[in-house]
Amino acid sequence: MAGPTRDHSAGGQPDLPRHTRTNLLRFITCGSVDDGKSTLIGRLLYDCKLLFEDQLASLETDSRRFGTTGAGQLDLALLVDGLAAEREQGITIDVAYRFFATGRRRFIVADTPGHEQYTRNMVTGASTAQAAVLLVDARKGLLTQTRRHSHIVSLLGVRHVVLAVNKMDAIGWDRAVFERITAAYRAFARELGLEHVTCIPLSALTGDNVTSASPAMAWYDGPSLLQYLETVEIAFPARSSAFRMPVQWVNRPHQDFRGFAGTVASGCVQVGDPVAVLPGGRTTRIEQIVTMDGVLEVANAGDAVTLVLSDDLDVSRGDVIASADDRPEVCDQFLAHVVWMGEQPLLPGRPYLLRLGTASVGAQVTELKYAVNVSTQERVAAKCLARNEVGVCNLATDQPIALEPYRTNQAMGSFILIDRMSNATVGCGMIEFALRRASNVHRQKMTVNKAARAAASGQKPCVLWFTGLSGAGKSTIADLVEQELHRRGCRTMSLDGDNVRNGLNKDLGFTDVDRVENVRRVAEVARLMVEAGLIVLVSLISPFRSERLMARSLVEEDEFLEIFVDAPLAICEARDPKGLYRKTRAGLIPNFTGIGSPYEPPEHPDLVLASGTEEPERLTSHVIQALASRGIIP
Structure with missing residues (x-):
């Protein structure tokens, strides 16, 4: 690869050894589509002489093929928009990270997408940023996406914001337009609590006010964008803050060594310090701090270390080793801002996986207090x-986890939500505070337990969860199964979908949110009945896999049978025992499962009953045989 070219713009190539001695600034570019984010970063790289000759040659070729700036001109946005789809569409899709440096500072910039569809990628880029360059097209002013990105930036604790009013050349360098846009944005920023806002008029296309002052805007006497980035003072986390280290893995290369590896999230720790292991709360002292480069006396925030403890405590991945005298809170309920990124909506009551630091636990939104416009x-x-x-x-x-408010400790106060079925990240959150709910309530251990109740009944308690479309025959088969179990002397209880909606769930409708809550309540009741030693027969459409997985998770693995009563929609509609399909086709019932609302069939059911082709009595015998083969009944 050829060395950096030196004849395409003013300025000199920085001395690399000097780079290593300057501090690092992480910043993002964000804003709406076509505001010029990629062009701006390309301009910075170009004007700072940080492009190699082969990169320039490639840029010239790509500009002829994909460029949008006109014949014979370099399209600097192509330096950053690396995906083929981005070049073809002229938009940024993924987050593109670029490193560059000047004689005064090193930079890592994240070029984040402006399209609303890729807001989740913008959140990813902003999560590690110390400053944000928010671009606005001078011709369009503030847009919804401008405000959305500003709101996310404020939630993520980025306090230094540059409002870069771009494409000033397109409006004839009009000062009045610039001042009107900046006045509106400053008023909006005050509502968000953004205290450090700097407004800069510029043109990424021509380079005006990007790296040096623009003669076309003599009325502006502030810094250029590069001058601002080189001089902005970022407050780094104080090393005196409380020590926290999430445990990433247990380091045990042989039987004589056991340490706990992780990256120090905040504060510092030294040999001999008293620490607590959370969420359990047991205390000990630091006996040794080990790294790849040898043994240390002190470890600071950002250091990857292995801590050896004085006492042999039970510590595993997801635990937090913290200062014994200044511990984070441990709780299982908290209030948080959530940015939702999933294709399917966030539904209160639906089970998700929550990952905070190295801890991964089951979680659900118990209450959506409000959305933010x-x-x-x-x-x-x-x-x-x-x-x-x-x-x-x-x-x-x-289960309880160690956490802190995001404003106090970003590492201990930020989390992501993961869909349990697809394993996709669907949301991210910033914790506001722990909820101290029912702190005087503790699980009471009872002398007569589930095992004793089951032994008295001579059966193994379990949940038989019949799922399928309306009209598939769930209730009919469940009733026949219960009759046979009753004849054999088994103790049972039936929870039928229609019956529970006449009592326990009479307050619920048929929106997705209500369906999730319907299943949650029935699953909790079924769990209690399993504790009572009963065989519980649940006949419920339960259209979503995630809720059926939640119901299974409430009991032991061998105490739950998911039974798919499988009948094609056409057969169910032909049966139409309650006339619901007819009403749905007439437009009288919205959100009806299988037509207006989706049904997600089980992927790995414990038993499939082909109710479209076999008689209910034959299907009942299949269920009884399955229960006998599993030892649930004699």
Whole structure:
């Protein structure tokens, strides 16, 4: 590869050894589509002489093929838009990271997508940024995506924002337009609590005010963008803050050594310091700090180390080793801002996986308090969050975790939500505070337990979860199975979908949110009945796999049978025992499963009953045989 070219713009190539001695600034470029983010980064790289000759040659070729700046001109955006789809569409899709440096500072810039569809990628880029360059097209002014990105930047704790009013050349360098845009943005930024806002008029296409002052805008006496980036003072986390280290893995190369590896998230720790292991809370001292380069006396934030403890404690991945005198909170409920990124909406009550640091636990949104209108900052009542929406929620985890407010400790206060079925990241959140709920409530150990109740009944308690479309025959088969179990002397209880909606769930409708809550309540009741030693027969459409997985997770693995009553939609509609399909086709019932609302068939059911081709009595015998083969009944 040829060395950096030196004849395409003013300025000199920085001395590399000097780079290593300057501090590092991480920043993002964000804003709406076509505001010029990629062009701006390309201009910075070009004007700072950080392009190699082969890169320039490739840029010239790509500009002729994909360029949008006119014949004979370099399209600097192509330096960053690396994906073929980005070049063909002229938009940024993925987050592109670039390193560059000047004589005064090193930089890592994340070029984030402006399209609303890729807001989740913008969140990824902003999560590690210390400053944000928010571009606005001078011809368009502030847009919804401008406000959305600003809101996300404020949530993620980025306090230094540059409002780069781009394409000033397209409006004749009009000062009045610039001042009108900046006045509107400063008023909006105050509502978000963004205190450090610098407004710069520029043209990424021509380079005006990007790396040096623009003669075309003599009325502007502030810094160029590069001058700002080189001099902005970023407050780094104080090393005196409390020590926290999430445990990544247990390091045990042989029987004589056992340490706990991770990266120090905040504070510092030294040999002999008292520490606590959370969430358990047991205390000990640091006996040794080991690294690849040898033994240390002190480890600071950002250091990857292995800690050896004085006492032999039970520590595993996901635990947090923290200062014994200043510990993070341990709880299983908290309030958080959530940015939703999933294709399917966030539904309160639906089970997700929550990952905070190295800990991974089950979680659900127990209450969506409100959504936020990113344009007006208005709090809006909502039952769910759609993709790219922001809301404030109460969340509950299935076990206590160590956490802190995001504003206090970003590493201990940020989390992601993962779909349990697809393993896709569907949301990210910033914790506001722990919820101290029912701290005087503890699980009471009872003398007569599930095993004793099951032994008295002479059966193994379990849940038989019949799922399928309306009209598939779930209730009919479940009733026949219960009759046969009763004849054999088994103790049973039936939870039929229609019956529970006449009592326990009479307050619920048929939206996706209500369906999730319907299944959750039935699953909790079924769990209690298993504790009572009963065989519980649940006949419920339960259209979503995630809720059926949640119901299974409430009991032991061998106490749950998912039984798919499989009948094609056409057969169910022909049967139509309740006349529901007829009403749905007439437009009288919205959100009906299989027509207006989806049904997700089980991927790996414990038993499949072909109710479209076999008689209910024959299907009943299949269920009884399955129960006998599993030892649930004699």
